[in-house]
Amino acid sequence: MTNHKDLHKLSSAGLLISLGIIYGDIGTSPLYVFKAIIGTQAIAADTILGGLSCIFWTLTLQTTVKYVIITLRADNKGEGGIFSLFSLVRRKAKWLIYPAMIGGCTLLADGMITPPITVSAAIEGLNAKYAGLPTVPIVVAIITALFIIQQFGTSLVGRAFGPLMFIWFTMMAILGGVYVFQFPSILKAINPYYAVHLLSAKPGSLLILGAVFLCTTGAEALYSDLGHCGRSNIRISWIYVKTCLLLNYMGQGVWLWQHQGNTLTAGVDNPFYALMPDWFLMFGIAIATIAAIIASQAMVTGSFTLISEAVRLNLWPKVKINYPSDQKGQLYVPSINWILWLGCIVVILIFRKSGNMEGAYGLAINMTFLMTTILVSVYLKRKKFPNYLIALFLIVYLSIESTFFVANMSKLLHGGWFTILLSGVLFSVMWTWASARRIKNRYVKFVEIEDYYPIISELSEDTSVPKYASQLVYLTSANFKSEIESKIMYSILQKKPKRADVYWLVHVDVMDEPYTREYIVDELIPNKLIRIDFKLGFRVEQRINLLFRLVVEELVKNGEVDITSRYASLNKYKIVGDFRFVVLEKILSRSNKLNLIERFIMDYYFILRHFSLSEERGFGLDLSFVTVEQVPLIVTTTENVKLNRIRI
Known part of the structure; x- marks a missing residue:
């Protein structure tokens, strides 16, 4: 420097x-x-x-x-x-x-x-x-x-x-x-x-x-x-x-x-x-x-x-x-x-x-x-x-x-x-x-994360659910720590419930200064749900895998989090638990309500995305530890659909 x-x-x-x-x-x-x-x-x-x-x-x-x-x-x-x-x-x-x-x-x-x-x-x-x-x-x-x-x-x-x-x-x-x-x-x-x-x-x-x-x-x-x-x-x-x-x-x-x-x-x-x-x-x-x-x-x-x-x-x-x-x-x-x-x-x-x-x-x-x-x-x-x-x-x-x-x-x-x-x-x-991006953000639904604290704590301890990973990491676009995308909660709780010892939420903010490299840690549920906000300048390479590892090492050193495996046989030898990233990839469902121009924009966008780096590669994640889940961008609700039942 x-x-x-x-x-x-x-x-x-x-x-x-x-x-x-x-x-x-x-x-x-x-x-x-x-x-x-x-x-x-x-x-x-x-x-x-x-x-x-x-x-x-x-x-x-x-x-x-x-x-x-x-x-x-x-x-x-x-x-x-x-x-x-x-x-x-x-x-x-x-x-x-x-x-x-x-x-x-x-x-x-x-x-x-x-x-x-x-x-x-x-x-x-x-x-x-x-x-x-x-x-x-x-x-x-x-x-x-x-x-x-x-x-x-x-x-x-x-x-x-x-x-x-x-x-x-x-x-x-x-x-x-x-x-x-x-x-x-x-x-x-x-x-x-x-x-x-x-x-x-x-x-x-x-x-x-x-x-x-x-x-x-x-x-x-x-x-x-x-x-x-x-x-x-x-x-x-x-x-x-x-x-x-x-x-x-x-x-x-x-x-x-x-x-x-x-x-x-x-x-x-x-x-x-x-x-x-x-x-x-x-x-x-x-x-x-x-x-x-x-x-x-x-x-x-x-x-x-x-x-x-x-x-x-x-x-x-x-x-x-x-x-x-x-x-x-x-x-x-x-x-x-x-x-x-x-x-x-x-x-x-x-x-x-x-x-x-x-x-x-x-x-x-x-x-x-x-x-x-x-x-x-x-x-x-x-x-x-x-x-x-x-x-x-x-x-x-x-x-x-x-x-x-x-x-x-x-x-x-x-x-x-x-x-x-x-x-x-x-x-x-x-x-x-x-x-x-603007169209996508319009359809991203956020929910209050506090409402899910009890169920996340219980799911983490529920041995009847097979453990998905020791440390489970989601990338979130929610700007406030009080919110979370409803699709992330759906992924954790309903789309094959995912039990983990610790859930991590990672958010990246691109700052107006060119070379800012800062982070904030929020312990939402002590040793169960942790959110990390990275504040990175617009000229900084977003190698989230590396940066996340640096932060976790710092937290372990300070005794703020325990990432030792909870499996009895591994815990005895102080073996570190496994990490898994889940990336939610938005796809356009056939039953969308977009007008002609928006549909054209989204079609062009998906063509461009086909030639661009995937989210996980773009953030420099280790692909062997990543699960990509496809979620529809727009979910059509059943409220406005009329269907008559014929009784025989």
């Missing part, structure tokens, strides 16, 4: 790690932004100055002010990202789950588009040296290798990322700086007049604005990776990164200025590679490819974190999560890894060139930005910021991002449709999982 805290302090190691983890996406955008702004048109002075002005103000308002200055304040015990932000504000209003889900889905969709566009843009630089070289197989090979190595953990590679990205940013600054030195007048593009003039006077300005948006696409990662690097390291390293980016963009502007009247030939004249002297080109392409792989890696690990949080917040089906290294926050989600890989390969095969992917790319992240703006404004309200400041924040950023959104929507037929489709599929999974 100390190591994690140290990284959060401002330090040279923290700054270097920030460079390696956070800026891959935003740092590789110079590979394709200016190429996208110019497009197929002839290079003109107003496009160059206006484009540079738009880039400067987008990076300043969108990345620096919104993310680095404002959004980084919304840290949840040191953690960032859209679900951490949602955890901070979710008690304010129920509808906030929707911007959180949309933002999460579009961020995942972005995870399928970032690797193809960055790696393609880097490899396409080879066309300058080897015209007509087929780049698609190379890109597919690099991306496949990237996804294969995920399962081994990236802690070793991660340490190398910082210095490599430092080389990348410094290279960009030098390449751009040389050109700016030749023509310093290009710096007048900082004047916002040129941006306004370009967008108001130029035909097709929406397409240009959509291309400009690509310069800020990695801004969300600054916030998502807050937990890895700490606020001060991000803020200080951003000064260096922004300087390098702007120098490179300005340098590209100077090169374009020298080639006015020409057009950019597809793949050959990328202004980014045009800055490089011929002898340096192969080195430049190699460094660009490494930077693209690092950008992709950051996006993939970000997706893993996002899914693990969504699982804990009950917004995604339970999936297998591995922890390949001891490093904090290092995790690997096999199912998501291969879904992302498949998505990336589909993107490459559909669009083939980085230029064709630009339309799909901007739209996804634009929607994430909009959702973050909504959630941050609620957070600022919660923190008692003056209303006029919150209104100003909302007006400024909803205006900027809505304008970008309209611009990106103009690329709907040029790839934007893919993002909408992808995000829609992911959203349907999240929405169904969350809605099905």
